[in-house]
Amino acid sequence: MIILEDPYVSPELASFAAGRQEAVLDTPAARQAGLDYGLDLALVSSRDAARLCCRGERLYCNSENALDWLYSRSGNAGLVRSTELLKNKLLFRQRLAPLFPDFHFRELGLRDVMETHFDSLPGPCVLKPAVGFFSLGVYSIEDAQQWRAARDDIAAGAVRWRREYPAAVLDNQVWLLESLIRGTEYAVDVYFDHQGKAVICNILQHDFACAADVSDRLYYTSADIIRRMAGPLEAWFDRLNERLGLHDYPAHVELRCDDQGRMVPIEFNPLRFAGWCCTDISLYAWGFATYGCYLDDARPDWDSILPGREDRLYTLIVLNKPAHCPPVRRFDYDALCARFRKVLHVRKGFYDHYSHFGFLFTETPAHDRAELDAIVRNDLLEFVIPEESAPAAGKPQDGR
Template structure:
């Protein structure tokens, strides 16, 4: 069963819902944009279907639907307990510390932010909401001077980012302090099959513009990225599957792999793949419709994909809005498209009401790979033009 919700539903998802006729529970948001022909369920029908599947094989594209799922199934349902576990970063760290004993972590309340000193932690650290989403409220702190600068406005900035989400998605009452996990960062879209075995649908390299960049600007996919990491990622996911029964459960997992090939988890996001429409990079890069592969329990034929897509590099670039756009300006998407040669798909976002301008799906060969990396320093503000 699917539940699609705000802030965005991709055309790939919408088309698949019509073509496949897989059951979908409408939300207030999705009911306004769903095309004719979608197999829509009432709440009672949805509740019964999830019960028949023992809480498995449910997918949502948005964490905004978590409150709906909790209301629909009840706080004591296994799937709600599983969602709460993965959403709470402290609980996740406690459950996995036997696998990763070198990761330091500590929870503090928002009231303690002002009095906390760097000396109390005694090492560089990452601080973020215990229950969070995207990179809202996530900071790296290497010394006392940096903490003094961040300390004064971390709560205000996190509150602003959280204002459009429920507390089930971002809760600013508690923050988690944890070790700086070094290495190359990757994002994984996967689900667990009926045997509680992981099925990998994509492995993306999350690239940054320096060590203090905590943003979500650029995710890159290629045959080399997946082939070189597949075995160790699969082993890690199998380890994750020993924590709970994850059959029929989709996940978006963020990890780092150090120079010795050791994986350490950053976080696990339940019931979904990469946020907004980022997961669709699997379709543009490898012809994998993740919605279809999950709900129909399909497994990618990776050897065939590797042969067909070798030598190519793909990416999704998320063009965020650094400040509100004045009423006399507009974002010139045509100008943006003309400035790049590797665009496969440009998806405009309602930037008047959302924190983003666009999602760019890119594809190129090695000779033009520099254009993908240039996304890290691209300033979207340059595409603002006066209204005529």
């Protein structure tokens, strides 16, 4: 069963659901996706969806906006407990604390954040909402100036966050202060099978412009990344799941790995793979849908998928708006795409409502990363055609 919810349903996911007549919860977002893409979705009522959920039907959500239904209407108490454990970063840290005794964290209320002095912080750390999404409200803190800037941004962003996301997805009233994790960051789409064993569907490396950067700009996967990391990661996930107890469950996991191969989780995002349907990068990189692997209880056959794809990086580029972006009349996607050797797909038109201009999928030679090194530092203002007032609200588009 699939729940299709705002903020975005990709045509790839909607076509997948329609093509196999997968049960889809009847929501306004699902009905709109069917109309937008001319698809006949197998919509089921909330009552019938709850029956499927309670009898053990695997559930995939494209968005954490679906969690409201899960909590209030699904009737599956075990699934709710597992999801609450992952979604609440404080509970998650507490459950895994015995496995990471050197990792420090503590809870802060919003008032505590505003009144705490930098001198009382436990060295380099990260501040983030205990319930959060999409790197919103995530701050890397290494000096007093960064601490002041974080608090100023929280005060300025509070109203906007409440408008864009429900409290079940992003809540700025409770915060988590935790150790700054060093190392290479990875984002992994993984599910846990009926026995609780991990099955990896994709691995993305997440690169940053600098040490203080916490943005979602650049992710990429490659045959080398899959071959190096899939085995160690599945063993690591199996070890963590001895404490988490997940089964028949998908997650998008962010973690960091240091030079000695030690891995520390950043967060487990529940019941979905990469957000905003960005998990569709697997279609462009590897030719299969990650959510299809999960729903079919299938394991990617990497030995047959990877040959012939060596020396390529398959990228997901999040076109996030810069700070103090002027009101946008138009974004020049053609000029942006001209900066890349091979654009696989571009998703356009989110900037009227959200904090980004869209998403870009590219193929880049692994031996020549110049275009990626440039985009990770580009504020994108050169592609913005501004106007004096914001344009009328429009629906995100998807296309070349």
